[in-house]
Amino acid sequence: MALSNKPIVWGPFAAGGTLTAFLTPVLIVLTLLAGLGHAPDLLAYEALRAFASHGVVQLGIVGVIFLSLWSAAHRLRITCYDFGIRADTVVATLVYAVAIAGTVAAAVYLWRLPAP
């Protein structure tokens, strides 16, 4: 049987596609409310800092960000191909690198959250 690395990139895409389908719209509603001056209780600075300081929550946040970025990156890679960009290796490296960099950055910022 020929070995393929497709499942490795496709698995997180499918997981992320499902996760963003369930979660992204409601997150957008939350941050939109905050922007319009009706911030939900959880998005007040101190509440959010305390919430995001829990280890389990941090794992969850990093997981959500990784899967969301990865599925968007994978879809963007395919879309670039649809637009006639045939340099797939370059595109794939670029989009996946951004997804991984974003995830690492999120982990670093969570690590740097100030103590109360």
Place this chain on the structure above:
Amino acid sequence: MAQHLTRKPYVREVPRLRWFFRHPRYLRYMARELSCLFIGAYTLLLVVGLKRLAEGPDAFAAFVDALGSPVGVVFHLLALGFSVYHSVTWFNLTPKALPVQIGDGFLPDRLIAGAHYAGWALVSLVVLWLAGVF
């Protein structure tokens, strides 16, 4: 391969950037695929939010202010539209991706997609409740 068999292979010309305007179905496909730009950009915005949160109350307040700027609101509305479109297309495909066989028959498509829509509504309500919207 075909070019080895015939000296004049038929190559159908496809315009690189405009092909998806040829049929509404292609346009819907492209709208679905472009949802990734908005979902990706929104997720990066959340990462920026974490950065501002780590920088302290003033930086975070400025970040929240920026969300409410005209650009912020327009971006949120566009991202909301595209992400809902992603959800709808994703859930409508679930009967194809996860067919459930019972005996000789299959669970009706509407039931599988419907269960996902119900789950979506539940998740959204629980997140809104946890965030203290109501």
